Structure formats: structure tokens, C-alpha cells
Amino acid sequence: MDYTVLICDDDEDILSALEIYLSQDGYKVIRARNGFEAVDAVARETVHLVLLDVMMPVLDGIQAAVKIRELSNAPILFLSAKSEDTDRVLGLNMGGDDYITKPYNPVELLARVRAALRRYARLGGLNEMPATAAEPDAYRTGDLVLDDNQKRVTLDGEDVSLTALEYNILKLLMTNMERVFSSAQIYEAIWEEPAFHVSKTVSVHIRHIREKIEINPKEPQYLKVIYGLGYKVVKLT
Numbered sequence: 001m002d003y004t005v006l007i008c009d010d011d012e013d014i015l016s017a018l019e020i021y022l023s024q025d026g027y028k029v030i031r032a033r034n035g036f037e038a039v040d041a042v043a044r045e046t047v048h049l050v051l052l053d054v055m056m057p058v059l060d061g062i063q064a065a066v067k068i069r070e071l072s073n074a075p076i077l078f079l080s081a082k083s084e085d086t087d088r089v090l091g092l093n094m095g096g097d098d099y100i101t102k103p104y105n106p107v108e109l110l111a112r113v114r115a116a117l118r119r120y121a122r123l124g125g126l127n128e129m130p131a132t133a134a135e136p137d138a139y140r141t142g143d144l145v146l147d148d149n150q151k152r153v154t155l156d157g158e159d160v161s162l163t164a165l166e167y168n169i170l171k172l173l174m175t176n177m178e179r180v181f182s183s184a185q186i187y188e189a190i191w192e193e194p195a196f197h198v199s200k201t202v203s204v205h206i207r208h209i210r211e212k213i214e215i216n217p218k219e220p221q222y223l224k225v226i227y228g229l230g231y232k233v234v235k236l237t
Contacts, residue, residue: 003117006041008032008064009053009079018051021106022113035059039067047074049117052096054080062094069095073163075116079104092204097165098191099201115192120164139174142236144213144222146174155213165190166209169202173223173233182230206231 005027007018012033019029030045032038036059038052050068054061065076075097082101092099098112137148143156148171153160162170168190173181183202184195206225210217224232 002026002028003048004028004030004046005113006030006032006038006045006047006050006052008035008038008051008056008061010034010056011053014053014079017106021110025110025113027113035061035064035067038064039071042068042071042074047072048120049074049113050076051113052076052078054078054082062090065095069163073120073161075120075164077112077116089200089204092201093208095163097163111193116164118192119168119190122164122168139171139177141174141177141222141233144174146171153213160212162209162212165205166212169205170209170213170223170233173231177233177235180226180230180232185230 005022007015007022007029008031009015009018010033015031015033019031022029030041030047032041034056035052038050039059041047042050050065052061052065052068056064061078061080065078068074068076076095077098077100078096079100079102097116100109100112139146139148145154146152146167147154151167153162153167153170169186172186172189173179181189186202187193187195206223207217210220210223213222214220221236222233224234226232
């Protein structure tokens with residue numbers, strides 16, 4: 001499949017460099033110079049992944065990501081000169097899938113792009129398949145059902161809208177109910193790269209999942225934290 005990557009940065013040199021790297025790797029590239037142009041591109045075109053600078057005039061990357069998430073579940077990879085944990089967590093909270101610090105290694109950037117697209121391709125795009133009867137690849141705990149044939153999650157019969165990363169994390173936990181996974185194990189299984197300083201990255205996505213599948217995220221019924229050890233999905237009848 002030919003993938004389209006949207007690159008958004010207000011620095012023309014960075015845009016040109018990104019376009020060279022991605023084009024040489026076989027991707028179709030769309031350019032945007034601010035957040036408004038990025039949102040407009042996602043609304044008009046089929047975009048499979050977004051590389052989004054954080055600090056931009058007119059509409060910054062964080063605000064643009066919020067608007068893009070209303071239109072698409074495509075992976076969003078933030079590019080930023082800020083490396084503090086608070087900036088990384090903010091980006092993930094606003095709908096980002098990954099956070100790459102400038103200056104970046106082109107080889108690493110392309111590896112992260114490929115990994116994000118592999119995860120997205122496995123799902124074929126979330127919540128786009130029609131609802132049908134549950135297939136054998138459906139996993140249930142209480143009123144929470146993950147149907148991997150349809151790439152669909154429901155809670156009490158209602159669709160739950162998840163990003164590709166959130167779906168894959170929940171799938172990992174629901175196909176191994178009652179098994180505790182550490183943050184590092186989750187990261188290595190889902191991001192497909194070694195886990196270094198990833199606890200906040202995983203915890204942010206876990207919190208997003210809880211907010212979508214739990215009646216009271218502060219007292220979760222399904223997705224539990226085992227303090228000091230990791231996370232698990234509880235098997236309920």
C-alpha cells in the first residue's frame with residue numbers, strides 16, 4: 001500500500017529535509033506550514049500519518065492535533081525542540097502517538113514512521129467497518145468487547161472510539177486477561193522498539209483508554225494498575 005504522510009513545520013529547510021527523507025523511503029508527502037494548513041489537508045485528503053511540529057505561528061501543533069483527532073485516527077508524531085517530560089505528556093494527552101525531539105536522527109525518524117504505520121495498517125483504520133455479529137476473535141470481559149475481526153470495541157453495545165495505539169494496547173491486555181504487563185513490556189510490544197524512559201508515555205495512553213471504557217476512571221472496573229508492577233485487564237463474567 002502507498003502511504004501518504006503529512007509534514008507540518010514553519011521552517012522551510014526542515015520541511016524540505018523531511019520531504020527528501022520520506023520520499024526516498026517511498027511515501028507520498030503533503031506539506032503544510034502551520035496548523036491550519038495541516039487540519040485543512042487532513043480534511044481534504046487521505047492522510048495515513050502526520051508529522052507535526054509543536055511550536056508554530058497561527059495555530060500550533062498541539063491545537064492542530066486536537067482538531068485533527070476530530071477528523072482522523074491516523075498516527076500523529078510530534079516534532080519538538082522541547083524534551084521535558086511535561087511537554088511529551090502534553091503532546092500525548094492532546095492525541096499524539098509519539099514524540100520525537102529535535103534534532104532528530106533521520107534513520108530513527110523513519111523507523112518510528114514505519115512502526116507507526118505498521119500498527120495503523122494492522123487495524124485498517126478504526127471504526128470504519130460495519131457492525132456485524134461477533135466473530136471468534138472477540139474478547140469479552142463484563143460489558144466490554146473487543147472484536148479483532150472488525151477492529152471494533154464496544155461497551156454495553158455502544159462503540160468506543162480508540163486510536164490505533166489505544167486499540168493495540170487494549171488488545172494486548174484483553175487477549176491476556178489477568179496477566180500483568182509492565183510499562184516496558186507494553187511499550188516494546190506495541191511500539192516495537194526498546195523501552196527507554198517510557199513509563200509516562202504508556203501511562204498517558206492507559207489513562208486515555210480508561211477514560212473511554214470506564215464509568216469511573218478513578219475507580220476502574222476493567223483496566224487495573226498493579227502498583228509497582230504494571231497493568232492488567234480483569235476477567236469479569
